[in-house]
Amino acid sequence: MKNKAENNSTNIKSVAQMAGVSISTVSRVINNPESVSEELRNKVRKAIEALGYQPNQIARSLRTGSTKLIGFIIPDITNPAFLLMVKGAQDFLKRKGYTFMVCGTDHNIREEVKLLKALLSQNVEGMIVTCSGGQNSDFSRIVNSTNVKMVFMDRRYEDLNVPYVGVDNTTGVEKITDYLIESGHRSLVYLSGERNTSSARERLRGFVNSVRRHAVVDFQILYGKFTFESGYELTKRLKEIPQAIVGGNDLVALGAIEALTQMGYSIPEDVSVVGFDDMFYSKYSKPSLTTVRQPIYEMGYTAGKILYQLLSKGNIKKTNTILQTDVVLRETVKPRNNNPKRG
Amino acid sequence: MKNKAENNSTNIKSVAQMAGVSISTVSRVINNPESVSEELRNKVRKAIEALGYQPNQIARSLRTGSTKLIGFIIPDITNPAFLLMVKGAQDFLKRKGYTFMVCGTDHNIREEVKLLKALLSQNVEGMIVTCSGGQNSDFSRIVNSTNVKMVFMDRRYEDLNVPYVGVDNTTGVEKITDYLIESGHRSLVYLSGERNTSSARERLRGFVNSVRRHAVVDFQILYGKFTFESGYELTKRLKEIPQAIVGGNDLVALGAIEALTQMGYSIPEDVSVVGFDDMFYSKYSKPSLTTVRQPIYEMGYTAGKILYQLLSKGNIKKTNTILQTDVVLRETVKPRNNNPKRG
DNA sequence: ATTGGTTTTGAAAACGTTTTCAAAAACGTT
DNA sequence: AACGTTTTTGAAAACGTTTTCAAAACCAAT
Numbered sequence: 001m002k003n004k005a006e007n008n009s010t011n012i013k014s015v016a017q018m019a020g021v022s023i024s025t026v027s028r029v030i031n032n033p034e035s036v037s038e039e040l041r042n043k044v045r046k047a048i049e050a051l052g053y054q055p056n057q058i059a060r061s062l063r064t065g066s067t068k069l070i071g072f073i074i075p076d077i078t079n080p081a082f083l084l085m086v087k088g089a090q091d092f093l094k095r096k097g098y099t100f101m102v103c104g105t106d107h108n109i110r111e112e113v114k115l116l117k118a119l120l121s122q123n124v125e126g127m128i129v130t131c132s133g134g135q136n137s138d139f140s141r142i143v144n145s146t147n148v149k150m151v152f153m154d155r156r157y158e159d160l161n162v163p164y165v166g167v168d169n170t171t172g173v174e175k176i177t178d179y180l181i182e183s184g185h186r187s188l189v190y191l192s193g194e195r196n197t198s199s200a201r202e203r204l205r206g207f208v209n210s211v212r213r214h215a216v217v218d219f220q221i222l223y224g225k226f227t228f229e230s231g232y233e234l235t236k237r238l239k240e241i242p243q244a245i246v247g248g249n250d251l252v253a254l255g256a257i258e259a260l261t262q263m264g265y266s267i268p269e270d271v272s273v274v275g276f277d278d279m280f281y282s283k284y285s286k287p288s289l290t291t292v293r294q295p296i297y298e299m300g301y302t303a304g305k306i307l308y309q310l311l312s313k314g315n316i317k318k319t320n321t322i323l324q325t326d327v328v329l330r331e332t333v334k335p336r337n338n339n340p341k342r343g
Numbered sequence: 344m345k346n347k348a349e350n351n352s353t354n355i356k357s358v359a360q361m362a363g364v365s366i367s368t369v370s371r372v373i374n375n376p377e378s379v380s381e382e383l384r385n386k387v388r389k390a391i392e393a394l395g396y397q398p399n400q401i402a403r404s405l406r407t408g409s410t411k412l413i414g415f416i417i418p419d420i421t422n423p424a425f426l427l428m429v430k431g432a433q434d435f436l437k438r439k440g441y442t443f444m445v446c447g448t449d450h451n452i453r454e455e456v457k458l459l460k461a462l463l464s465q466n467v468e469g470m471i472v473t474c475s476g477g478q479n480s481d482f483s484r485i486v487n488s489t490n491v492k493m494v495f496m497d498r499r500y501e502d503l504n505v506p507y508v509g510v511d512n513t514t515g516v517e518k519i520t521d522y523l524i525e526s527g528h529r530s531l532v533y534l535s536g537e538r539n540t541s542s543a544r545e546r547l548r549g550f551v552n553s554v555r556r557h558a559v560v561d562f563q564i565l566y567g568k569f570t571f572e573s574g575y576e577l578t579k580r581l582k583e584i585p586q587a588i589v590g591g592n593d594l595v596a597l598g599a600i601e602a603l604t605q606m607g608y609s610i611p612e613d614v615s616v617v618g619f620d621d622m623f624y625s626k627y628s629k630p631s632l633t634t635v636r637q638p639i640y641e642m643g644y645t646a647g648k649i650l651y652q653l654l655s656k657g658n659i660k661k662t663n664t665i666l667q668t669d670v671v672l673r674e675t676v677k678p679r680n681n682n683p684k685r686g
Numbered sequence: 687a688t689t690g691g692t693t694t695t696g697a698a699a700a701c702g703t704t705t706t707c708a709a710a711a712a713c714g715t716t
Numbered sequence: 717a718a719c720g721t722t723t724t725t726g727a728a729a730a731c732g733t734t735t736t737c738a739a740a741a742c743c744a745a746t
Contacts, residue, residue: 011702022726027704037724052488057464058405059702062731067401077445078430080423087421087447099461101444102420104430118442121400145395228627254627284571284597286629354732365696370734380694402732405701 019047071119077104088300172325173206184336185244187218193226231255250275268334287331362390414462420447431643515668516549527679530561530585536569574598593618611677630674
């Protein structure tokens, strides 16, 4: 049943032959149909149909110098948050006729450089990258010396002159910490993940800002990873249980809750816990998690939009787009009254 | 600071010029270094280094006919389960030097056909696809007429002669239903999602098999979607609450639990609930979900391996690889004793 | 020194397109 | 019918590689 004609040996030449015209004419029918007479146009179209001809993108790209390809580099293709951003960007860009290559680095900087090179040699026209960790000189060198358009999304290497779209991590954590302090929490623990990403550092700064501004002295900062298990471990090792725990993301907050529950504390009666991200499951956890919602999809969509501007309007002034967050109140926080003198 | 030499105008010709050799020699240094004298080899390498030259993959592909590109088509790039499979396949294939294009259809069949065409015209050498829904004649026609290698992963279009690697959905659901029935549950509800995917139909069959084999008569099958919300809605609409609910996946099971809880039932004291997937969060839900674990990553890895065989050894007999599942016992099931006469 | 064989090299063709350019055809005006 | 103008067409060049083929260079043995 295999239609021999329709396999990859069909090229523009065979179409031309079948239609009895030159290959130039076939090409024109495809790219600029009005420029060829109706008669020939029909013949050619019939031949294309009959042969199931699809132009070879490779050859086309080589000739035109345009691949219509956008590359994505993200730390982990298994993390839905990154992919929601990617989807946002794609939703914008696919209407402009681009196709996509998305690659994950597994949080590995060497891999990140490898992928950067790979995408470049595939002649992508633009790239959107969410950085994997500490800055790398190879990465910077390559970025500085290429002229394919690029935008950083969610995380960036700060000293590279590349447009960035992200979220106001600092203010986000600051707002939710403010909320905790202003609702009476007097002792706080911040559970950070790895400090080698810009977003992690920004969130930490938000916590510090809030705690300083309110002159809270009873606080502690712990470093681990951005995982459930890390939140769990760090919490278990706590000597003194604070009135509130701020997780660097939802996962560590959820881990903390698990640990606290096992230790016999109840949430939020004994201790309040908050997170950051508002990932899909946080609203369904028991108790449901008070956290900071990031406009993940919008971030990606915006990144796509900015990349498109770069691509079409040529260079643009360095644009940093910072989106705002919302704190979403749910069940893991309970106001406290620590200061009976005040009452 | 931009190194003008390193931008995309560097091609094999400029390297040749700088090194004072022909382009053939440069090409040889890259692809078959031993075939050129040490002297020239060094000169060329120095020039490559100095110019930051990277071969243009497009041109190379055009000439060699080999792109080293693998395409993925999955229903939703935002769903971590699909991406874990993709990662499995990539982990195998990337060691063989392939790069990847992964595309999501948003469960849309038209989009699926579009992507299939797009990937084909990008000259991918192989594809791994997880089908989006009901079969489509365009899709079949294209698949039958191309000779790029392909394998179906997790879901398939049954009448296409394409190797498939999946999971024994039927036996999976059958085992967990057996477990429920054999631990005393006498009235069951199965909450299915959309019936247009092979895996959904297989799971449903598992439920029916078990219920028939045990001659259970008090059961009901409800159709919705594979979402939390659907599980919730379907459960809320239940006239009579059964002793056990089997969710077509974890999400609908979790939705069912939420609904039951709101309706005043406690899990598992009043009703047992099980799911299918063992997604990341199921072990952390409260109570933790008894479910069926699928070897998601392994499925992808196997798909990658099979595709590679196809790619290297040419055609292969139709291989269907079916991986087995495990039921994982957690807290949402409680044995019942319905038959006091037995005791 | 010449021969014969091997290794190293470069010129040119090829991959499948798009695009430039000039030739051919069509058309409208006289 | 002859002319000029416009439209339609095809030949050929070009994109950046790899690869074939033959020429050049080297080397060993006479």
